[in-house]
Amino acid sequence: MTSIEYIIDHSPALIIAIPLLGAFLTPLVSRLGSRIRNVFVIIVAMLTAFLVFLLASDVFSDGIRTYIFGSQDLTTPVVRILFEVDGISIFMAIISVLLSLLAAIYSWSFMKKYDGLDKYYTLLLLMTAGMLGMELTGDMFNFFVFLEITSISSCALIAFWTHKGEAVEAGFKYIVVSAVGALFVLFAVALLYGQYNALNIATLANTIQYSFLDKIAFVLLITALGMKAGLVPMHMWLPDSYSQAPSSVTLILVGATQASLYGVFRMCFTLYGGVFADGILSSMTVGWFIVVLALVTILIGVTMAIIQTDFKRLIAYAAVAELGYMFLGIGVGLTAMGTSYGKTALDGGVFHILNDALDVGLLFLVAGSIYYATKERDLDRMGGLARNMRYTSMFFIIGLLAVAGMPPMNGFASKLLIYESTYQLSPILSIIAILSSILLLAVFVKVFHSVFMGPELPRFRDVQEVPRSMLLAMGIIALIIIVIGLIPGIVVENIVQPAANSLVNHLDYISHVISIGGV
Amino acid sequence: MFDEIIYILLGIGVFFNILAGVGLLRFPDVYTRLHAGTKCTTFGSIFICGSVILVALKMWYQGGAEESVLALHTAIALIAILITNPTGAHAIARAAYRSGVKPAAAVVDDLKNKGRRKK
Amino acid sequence: MSEMSKIVRTIAAIVFPFIMIYGLYVIAHGHLTPGGGFQGGAIVASACALLLVAYGSMWTMRRIGEKRLSVFESIGAFFFIALALLGLFFGAVFFNNFLAGSSFLFGDIPMVGSNTGDMNTGGVLPLMNFAVGIKVVAGLFVIILVMAYASNHMEKKRGEKQG
Amino acid sequence: MSEIVLKTIVGTIVLALFGIIFGLLYKGIDRKLSAHMQARVGPPIRQPFRDVMKLFTKENVIPRHAIPWIFNLAPLAGLVATISILLYIPIGGFEPILSGSGDLILILYLLIVPSLAMVVGGFASGSPYATVGAQREMVTMIAYEFPLAIIIVSIAWKLNQLGNVDVFALSTITANPVWNTASGPLGIIGFAILLIVLVIVTPGELSKIPFDAPEAETEIAGGLLVEYSGRNLAMFYLTDGVKTVIMASLIVVLFFPYNLSNILGITGVYTTYALDLIFYLLKVFLVILFSVTLIRVGVARLKIDQIVYTYWIPLTLLSLVGLVFIMWDGFVTVP
Amino acid sequence: MFSIDTGSGFWNPILWVLVIIIAFLMMYILRSLGRKDYRKTTEQIKPFLSGNPELEKDKMHVRGSNLYWGFRESLKGFYNVLLKLHSGNTSDYILWFVVIMAIFFIIIGVI
Amino acid sequence: MSRRDMFAVVFFSIVCMFFIFSALLMHPFGSPDETDMDDMIIKNTQRETGANNGVTSVVFDYRGFDTLGEATILFTAVAGVVLLFRRMKET
Amino acid sequence: MISFIITTVICFITYLLLTTGSGTDVWIWSYEEILIGIILSLITGFIARNVFVKNNLRMLNPIRWLIFLVYVIGPFFVGMAKANIDVAYRVITGKIKPGIVRISPNLKTDLGITMLANSITLTPGTLSVDIDEDENDLYVHWINIKEEALKKKPVDYKYVCNGFPKWIRRIAE
Amino acid sequence: MIEFYNTLLVVLSLLLICILMAIIRIILGPTAPDRVVGLDTLNTIVVVGMVIFGAAYNLVIIVDVAIVYALLSFVSTLFIAKYLEGGRF
Amino acid sequence: MIFNIPFIAVAALIIIGLYAVIFRKNLIKTVIGITIIESGVNLFLITLGYREGGVPPIYTNLPEDVSIPRGMVLPVPQALTLTSIVIGVAVLALMLSLVIHIYRVYGTLDVRRIRRLRE
Amino acid sequence: MLLEYAHIVIPIFIVATSIFAVLLRDLLGAAVAVAAMSLLLSLEFYILQAPDVAIAEAGVGACLTTAILIIAIKATKRMEEEI
CATH class of the missing domain: 1.20.5 (Single alpha-helices involved in coiled-coils or other helix-helix interfaces)
Structure with missing residues (x-):
């Protein structure tokens, strides 16, 4: 066995272990000096990213991978924790690891002026580990544990600027919401455990009976994870925390929100997939519920975004609207389970996860750059910055076009998949999706005007372009956006469709555990 | 004989514990409640723990292997109670006085003058 | 006035080593009796909290210092994950109990069924207990220490503002 | 692969010229006709060509508060995006050059780009008048996009119900004219309603009276184009012309995709193409006449919140009624 | 491809x-x-304000919250409700969670 | 009682009802239906992990990864608290 | 250094008490337990050395421990029993006459005053409420004040805690 | 299961009554110190109850919990006391 | 036989906690509510793993007459609960530190006044 | 059996204390009630044969939770304010 194969074999464990190790060592390393610490953190993030890409290439070529912690042999029944990495898991992992790597790079200059940075970087790595754990795990309780890691670390990071009351308030709201949500997830896990004496997702999915208690567990899981993913009307924590966190943190928060969204995907399609597939519960019921909530999410997100005057809050509401598109994808995929357009909608939803992460992430980074340069977030007090910050404004235009789904950016590709499939369920869905997309465009044109356009304001005369590390992070995202926008077909075929297929084929997920001796 | 001793000790212990509860409910103010709550429970727990120790010793004598551990650990728990309880009571009493709870129907209150005397 | 009365202080000083040795006992016997790294750690941290409440946070901060505790926490966490990684290198997979049954230091298999318990069983479990123990002691105590210190600080500030 | 690339290159050049020439031509006709309706003589039909020529010879002023690179780029981007739409639209009997590479949704989005370019250009010019005009343009855009989306999705939905694939592709729509797909009177009424709505949407899309609040010359002195002059303004002028052609062709394609050659049964290759092209130009002319010229002459300008109201409440409701009619089409049949 | x-x-x-x-x-x-070309130093690069005197730069810039006035005006009723719902109250956040949970319970449990 | 409270009470009572239902529908207290996984752990704990304490063997061996997560959470919380109070310590 | 050793030894003894019956190698302990116990005691001793022992090595004398045991089992336990019967009487009848009095037991050491305070808390009708840090005077809450005790101030400690201070002086000073 | 099982259980049920009384004091307690007194009493009784449970089940090892509680309940009492006497932490 | 009282207690605890979060106006009450929910969930997990007449799954000094495995309570829920308790402490500590900060800035703990972020 | 009544009575106690933890206006009283609840919960864990969890809950609930709550109350405000 060559060493690279050895690494690939153990990469699911290492993907979690390395950021954790990095996080535990960061307080020690930071005693050596701030530059060494930054380099250390970036190296850890890059190593993690490298492992994720290795694993991804393996998963996309060879199918589902299972990693059992503690012992090689899987006994019947499954007693040990196992990681089960399929298409959607690794798809989400790629997004998370990309975002955290970019955040680490972006933080180099962005956070330079503040104190408490060793803890900041520790929490950054912990958050990465938490998201990756949520996405790769195949065990319900482990999912809960990583959910908590993610939410606690992100809460602390949201409240990073403690001298501002708003940041603390946002952090408190976030922690209340996520604590309640996580507790209900735990309650649902306990309900499932009490009935089937199993914690493994595959085992549970194999034996689930859909009794009344299972219904309650389902409701709790979907609602709690939906809240953590920002489903309207449980989205109100989202603009608060997104807007008050430092921008580099907001970038990862996008990933954390999407990890919760992944939870919804996993619960709907894998854990309760058999229930839907066998028709015990009509997927219409749940699907339409999610579809309606998704439409409300899109509409409220975008209409609230239009009237905001705080830059980051506005983007946060736009992010809510974008989340609605993903939920629309899930909902239609669930409602029309088995049809081709349902599959297309699911593809679109999954693809949009990637695009949303990039687009909204880029916009948040731009907002952070503006804040870095001008110490200003109020749209009413800005103007004329396109003169001094040419690169930033270019990146903003790219982000604007992408988030509004204008061709040829990546947002258009995924939205096209959603528009051209959801109309078959009901034309209204498509119509509202299209309309909201235009509204999003309007929202960002407003931002574009009030931040970058207009006469040069005297107080911004000395504004400089932001340092190189920030430009680098934004540039990487912009590049990825354009590349994905130009070759959407390749991306959809090679990454998105395997991910969506792994959601639909819940039997594969189950049988993979059976085939290695479990259940 | 041995068994009877155990029963008697248990009886005393429970009697004092219940007494503590009643005293806790009946007395008029914090300090007197502390009298009941601390003293009686401590005393009661001495007896109950003592009887448990006796039970364990008896079983050890009868051939149980590990009951000595039970006896020892119970004794340690008892000692812990004995050390901590009066201190806790003292702390509460002092805190109560400082937080402004005056002893109800007090005949004499020397503590009132403490701060003044220092000046 | 950040100390409690003399009685409390004396008792705290007397009780402290006993609670601490008891907590360490709980940590060390995690694989035999109820308890383990976390429980024992919580007990030791409570012992430290006892000192904190009896002597005040300034005193405790001078004695221990939050930086040193943070380092201890990092070390504990590092040992824990390092043990897990050793499982990958010596055993086969992450978190493998590679010492169990290897008849090395902690590697015996106990008599199956009820027994009085040997210290040197359980593979890496006792080591992990200690690692988690260190971590939990440092972690929980840092939480209390920092919060107490901050509350003290705020109280002082409030007093300054009023007076 | 190389064949389609070649076709694309040639098609782009040809269609760009076609679009510009016919756009200006229709503009001239429109002006002449409206003058006649208002009992004026009006300019000659070639007047728009002259205007463009004159603009090219004028100074291209970049105002002080403008951001030059955006200010200059916006007109160009708008014109380019508009021209690219032409490649997706079937003109007469010609298949669209990029028929397999884009669909109605794409056109919907590409139609936004010229307006967006105008908006961005307006914002970039740094003048309050232009800013107000630009934001009005944006609001108008939001407003008319709702009924437009309903129309497009309804047609696609109907076609999909009939079992077609690629329903968003214009080639599919031209192959199945909407009037033929309706299985009863309800469907016909529904499509008629949609047609009416689309006709009302068109002036909004082209910023013509009564939806020309962005360029209201009496209030904000030309609106978002106030700072533009010279060749940049010429670019916008051309954009407007091409866009007029495109909107009209869209109506033609969606609702009147009939070709004269099919009706008359003519088979010759060249004659077919020529006949269809001429018939197509005629259809476009008629559409422009009804949806631009007549409306422009007939009514007065609306306030900006009235525009939103008009598009979002009456027109949206109307088009939703049309959608409902189309959806219920199969259930209600004439005995 | x-x-x-x-x-x-x-x-x-x-x-x-x-x-x-x-x-x-x-x-x-x-x-x-x-x-x-154009003459960069002359009056013609001043913004056109119908001859009104040029304002300060701060006031020349149309503020972000003034944009889309028409949109907001025409949807006033909708926005009033929406802003009332976004109360910023932490309890409300959890309340909405409970509400959605209750609705979903009814949908799943009763149907 | 404000309108919000009335609104809340209605939905809150529905949720309460469902929780009580679920409590009533649980398996009878003290007799879990299905215990394969745990029986297996109880039977094998001494042999596989060498520890007498079943719970510890679950915590550190069978579900050791959860414990890593738990330790991480504590670490996270500590880092968070220290981060939040960093300004207070300076003065 | 000496404090370190003392703490370590005491901790080790405690540890041995806790782990009785762990094996048969050394009477009822096993080698491993003793080894681990030594290590843990060293750790504890190192950490707690300055807290536990405060420049006062009087308590090393084993005779003092003997006296302490005698004290606890003899007068202290009797006093405690009396106290409880007294409290039982008060609880049942509800007759109380409380007050806070000051006594001067004249004990010098911290340990002594602590022991006395705890003894007082556990014995007849009294509860130590506060302590004068400078003069080691105790303020005692007395549930049933005797009239004759109030004549002299501070109150003679004999009324409150019969002979305890004497015992304690023997133990702790 | 030992020979004193039933006796110990009777003792236990009586202790539950004591617990009830302590809880009533916690609930009623007009001032905070009263509540703390109730808590303190509750602590002691629960420790005793744990000891008795351990003896009744004849499970030696679980008596450890009682020791933990006896030692640690003291700390929480001290914290509350310190708050009440107005000291800074 | 005893009619699932512990399960109902679990439901009651969760409901009480939710009540505290939704209806009480004080932030510390909110925090206490979350603690109560968490206690309820912990109790639920442990109750799930209880087997009537079982003993803890610990082999040290085990009485001889226990049948294995049916005579022991389930170990996994206990392990889960341990994790959950630690998480509870972590969350509690973080929430309370945030509460302290909020009080520092806003000077109040009333939920209705702590809403600078809205709309 | 008598022991089963413990499983009825102690949960009721837990619920009672938790109710008062929520209802008391004095936050210190609430903290005391939470401590009592935690204590009873620990007892319940104990009689549910989970000594490990009981120790953890004892260590955390009896000491640390109360300590943190008290510190927080000290740093903020003791009484719930009324508006």
Whole structure:
């Protein structure tokens, strides 16, 4: 066995272990000096990213991978924790690891002026580990544990600027919401455990009976994870925390929100997939519920975004609207389970996860750059910055076009998949999706005007372009956006469709555990 | 004989514990409640723990292997109670006085003058 | 006035080593009796909290210092994950109990069924207990220490503002 | 692969010229006709060509508060995006050059780009008048996009119900004219309603009276184009012309995709193409006449919140009624 | 290969970009036929304000919250309700969670 | 009682009802239906992990990864608290 | 250094008490337990050395421990029993006459005053409420004050805690 | 299961009554110190109850919990006391 | 036989906690509510793993007459609960530190006044 | 059996204390009630044969939770304010 194969074999464990190790060592390393610490953190993030890409290439070529912690042999029944990495898991992992790597790079200059940075970087790595754990795990309780890691670390990071009351308030709201949500997830896990004496997702999915208690567990899981993913009307924590966190943190928060969204995907399609597939519960019921909530999410997100005057809050509401598109994808995929357009909608939803992460992430980074340069977030007090910050404004235009789904950016590709499939369920869905997309465009044109356009304001005369590390992070995202926008077909075929297929084929997920001796 | 001793000790212990509860409910103010709550429970727990120790010793004598551990650990728990309880009571009493709870129907209150005397 | 009365202080000083040795006992016997790294750690941290409440946070901060505790926490966490990684290198997979049954230091298999318990069983479990123990002691105590210190600080500030 | 690339290159050049020439031509006709309706003589039909020529010879002023690179780029981007739409639209009997590479949704989005370019250009010019005009343009855009989306999705939905694939592709729509797909009177009424709505949407899309609040010359002195002059303004002028052609062709394609050659049964290759092209130009002319010229002459300008109201409440409701009619089409049949 | 096919439509960005490039070149040439120069120092680069005196730069800039006034005006009722719902109260956040949970319970449990 | 409270009470009572239902529908207290996984752990704990304490063997061996997560959470919380109070310590 | 050793030894003894019956190698302990116990005691001793022992090595004398045991089992336990019967009487009848009095037991050491305070808390009708840090005077809450005790101030400690201070002086000073 | 099982259980049920009384004091307690007194009493009784449970089940090892509680309940009492006497932490 | 009282207690605890979060106006009450929910969930997990007449799954000094495995309570829920308790402490500590900060800035703990972020 | 009544009575106690933890206006009283609840919960864990969890809950609930709550109350405000 060559060493690279050895690494690939153990990469699911290492993907979690390395950021954790990095996080535990960061307080020690930071005693050596701030530059060494930054380099250390970036190296850890890059190593993690490298492992994720290795694993991804393996998963996309060879199918589902299972990693059992503690012992090689899987006994019947499954007693040990196992990681089960399929298409959607690794798809989400790629997004998370990309975002955290970019955040680490972006933080180099962005956070330079503040104190408490060793803890900041520790929490950054912990958050990465938490998201990756949520996405790769195949065990319900482990999912809960990583959910908590993610939410606690992100809460602390949201409240990073403690001298501002708003940041603390946002952090408190976030922690209340996520604590309640996580507790209900735990309650649902306990309900499932009490009935089937199993914690493994595959085992549970194999034996689930859909009794009344299972219904309650389902409701709790979907609602709690939906809240953590920002489903309207449980989205109100989202603009608060997104807007008050430092921008580099907001970038990862996008990933954390999407990890919760992944939870919804996993619960709907894998854990309760058999229930839907066998028709015990009509997927219409749940699907339409999610579809309606998704439409409300899109509409409220975008209409609230239009009237905001705080830059980051506005983007946060736009992010809510974008989340609605993903939920629309899930909902239609669930409602029309088995049809081709349902599959297309699911593809679109999954693809949009990637695009949303990039687009909204880029916009948040731009907002952070503006804040870095001008110490200003109020749209009413800005103007004329396109003169001094040419690169930033270019990146903003790219982000604007992408988030509004204008061709040829990546947002258009995924939205096209959603528009051209959801109309078959009901034309209204498509119509509202299209309309909201235009509204999003309007929202960002407003931002574009009030931040970058207009006469040069005297107080911004000395504004400089932001340092190189920030430009680098934004540039990487912009590049990825354009590349994905130009070759959407390749991306959809090679990454998105395997991910969506792994959601639909819940039997594969189950049988993979059976085939290695479990259940 | 041995068994009877155990029963008697248990009886005393429970009697004092219940007494503590009643005293806790009946007395008029914090300090007197502390009298009941601390003293009686401590005393009661001495007896109950003592009887448990006796039970364990008896079983050890009868051939149980590990009951000595039970006896020892119970004794340690008892000692812990004995050390901590009066201190806790003292702390509460002092805190109560400082937080402004005056002893109800007090005949004499020397503590009132403490701060003044220092000046 | 950040100390409690003399009685409390004396008792705290007397009780402290006993609670601490008891907590360490709980940590060390995690694989035999109820308890383990976390429980024992919580007990030791409570012992430290006892000192904190009896002597005040300034005193405790001078004695221990939050930086040193943070380092201890990092070390504990590092040992824990390092043990897990050793499982990958010596055993086969992450978190493998590679010492169990290897008849090395902690590697015996106990008599199956009820027994009085040997210290040197359980593979890496006792080591992990200690690692988690260190971590939990440092972690929980840092939480209390920092919060107490901050509350003290705020109280002082409030007093300054009023007076 | 190389064949389609070649076709694309040639098609782009040809269609760009076609679009510009016919756009200006229709503009001239429109002006002449409206003058006649208002009992004026009006300019000659070639007047728009002259205007463009004159603009090219004028100074291209970049105002002080403008951001030059955006200010200059916006007109160009708008014109380019508009021209690219032409490649997706079937003109007469010609298949669209990029028929397999884009669909109605794409056109919907590409139609936004010229307006967006105008908006961005307006914002970039740094003048309050232009800013107000630009934001009005944006609001108008939001407003008319709702009924437009309903129309497009309804047609696609109907076609999909009939079992077609690629329903968003214009080639599919031209192959199945909407009037033929309706299985009863309800469907016909529904499509008629949609047609009416689309006709009302068109002036909004082209910023013509009564939806020309962005360029209201009496209030904000030309609106978002106030700072533009010279060749940049010429670019916008051309954009407007091409866009007029495109909107009209869209109506033609969606609702009147009939070709004269099919009706008359003519088979010759060249004659077919020529006949269809001429018939197509005629259809476009008629559409422009009804949806631009007549409306422009007939009514007065609306306030900006009235525009939103008009598009979002009456027109949206109307088009939703049309959608409902189309959806219920199969259930209600004439005995 | 480069295009995505949704089953109801398609989109090939590469060809579109090709079109854009060619058209851009053409139009750029057309544009460069026009006159480029202007007198940079004269009054003509001042923003056109119908002859009104030029304001301060801060006031010249239309503020972000003033944009889309018409949109907000025409949807006033909707926004009033919406803003009331976004109360910023932590308890309300959890309340909405409970509400959705209750509705979902009823949908799943009763149906 | 404000309108919000009335609104809340209605939905809150529905949720309460469902929780009580679920409590009533649980398996009878003290007799879990299905215990395969745990029986297996109880039977094998001494042999596989060498520890007498079943719970510890679950915590550190069978579900050791959860414990890593738990330790991480504590670490996270500590880092968070220290981060939040960093300004207070300076003065 | 000496404090370190003392703490370590005491901790080790405690540890041995806790782990009785762990084996048969050394009477009822096993080698491993003793080894681990030594290590843990060293750790504890190191950490707690300055807290536990405060420049006062009087308590090393084993005779003092003997006296302490005698004290606890003899007068202290009797006093405690009396106290409880007294409290039982008060609880049942509800007759109380409380007050806070000051006594001067004249004990010098911290340990002594602590022991006395705890003894007082556990014995007849009294509860130590506060302590004068400078003069080691105790303020005692007395549930049933005797009239004759109030004549002299501070109150003679004999009324409150019969002979305890004497015992304690023997133990702790 | 030992020979004193039933006796110990009777003792236990009586202790539950004591617990009830302590809880009533916690609930009623007009001032905070009263509540703390109730808590303190509750602590002691629960420790005793744990000891008795351990003896009744004849499970030696679980008596450890009682020791933990006996030692640690003291700390929480001290914290509350310190708050009440107005000291800074 | 005893009619699932512990399960109902679990439901009651969760409901009480939710009540505290939704209806009480004080932030510390909110925090206490979350603690109560968490206690309820912990109790639920442990109750799930209880087997009537079982003993803890610990082999040290085990009485001889226990049948294995049916005579022991389930170990996994206990392990889960341990994790959950630690998480509870972590969350509690973080929440309370945030509460302290909020009080520092806003000078109040009333939920209705702590809403600078809205709309 | 008598022991089963413990499983009825102690949960009721837990619920009672938790209710008062929520209802008391004095936050210190609430903290005391939470401590009592935690204590009873620990007892319940104990009689549910989970000594490990009981120790953890004892260590955390009896000491640390109360300590943190008290510190927080000290740093903020003791009484719930009324508006």
